[in-house]
Amino acid sequence: MIVKWNSKKLWIAIFAAMISLLVFHICSNTHSGDWKKSKDYMCIFKDSVKKDIDTTISYSWIKKRDICSHFIYKGHYLITLWDFKDLYPLDLNDVYINTNVKIKDIDTYFGKGEILDSKSSPKTVIKFGRTFHTKLKINLDDSSKVLKTLISKNYKGFYGIVNEMSFTNESDEDYIQFVYPEGKLPTLLIAFKKMTGFYVIIIESNDYFNYKFDDNILGILNLNK
Numbered sequence: 001m002i003v004k005w006n007s008k009k010l011w012i013a014i015f016a017a018m019i020s021l022l023v024f025h026i027c028s029n030t031h032s033g034d035w036k037k038s039k040d041y042m043c044i045f046k047d048s049v050k051k052d053i054d055t056t057i058s059y060s061w062i063k064k065r066d067i068c069s070h071f072i073y074k075g076h077y078l079i080t081l082w083d084f085k086d087l088y089p090l091d092l093n094d095v096y097i098n099t100n101v102k103i104k105d106i107d108t109y110f111g112k113g114e115i116l117d118s119k120s121s122p123k124t125v126i127k128f129g130r131t132f133h134t135k136l137k138i139n140l141d142d143s144s145k146v147l148k149t150l151i152s153k154n155y156k157g158f159y160g161i162v163n164e165m166s167f168t169n170e171s172d173e174d175y176i177q178f179v180y181p182e183g184k185l186p187t188l189l190i191a192f193k194k195m196t197g198f199y200v201i202i203i204e205s206n207d208y209f210n211y212k213f214d215d216n217i218l219g220i221l222n223l224n225k
Helices: 007-029 037-044 047-052 215-220
Strands: 032-034 059-063 066-073 077-084 095-098 113-116 123-127 136-140 145-151 155-162 164-168 174-179 185-194 197-205
Touching: 037 059, 037 066, 037 077, 095 155, 136 155, 136 185, 145 215, 185 215
Parallel strands: 095 136
Antiparallel strands: 032 059, 059 066, 066 077, 077 197, 113 123, 123 174, 136 164, 145 155, 155 185, 164 174, 185 197
């Protein structure tokens, strides 16, 4: 049987196929939300402070090769632990912290990326199709300030004030952008490597003037190998 297609039906079929491919592309690249997965990462905290972590609002964004979990400590500190599965072979010497960088906006339109925590500050913008292989570059814009560099045998990072930040790979491809619509935040960030994986941990204070926040906040974390 020969089916005759007129031009209108053909264009409708092509358009429907394109929409289907776009939806599949977005669904296969976006993170999905989960209220339970974060409990698997509670070991990052020392036993003495676990009682101060509100596990009822802990939350994770899950994708095949990375998991981003959020925790609230004492109601005033946002702790983000990002488990990057592909970064485990990376050496901490391959983690770079760059300052005075012009941060490029990541385009998320038409299936190019996604935004996590879109109603929060910071919100996290992720480019589809990017990944890290041999380097992790942490970039801060010229309105951000590093107050202290943090280096140990199993972590590397900084304490400072962040206005805008991004992560790029060895090819300087923008992968993750952190946008702060409500302004700068006191921030501590470390890239942390242990036997079970490679993590980026970010701690931010939403009430800096009433709650002391400096690099001593590292004391709540279990940073043993």
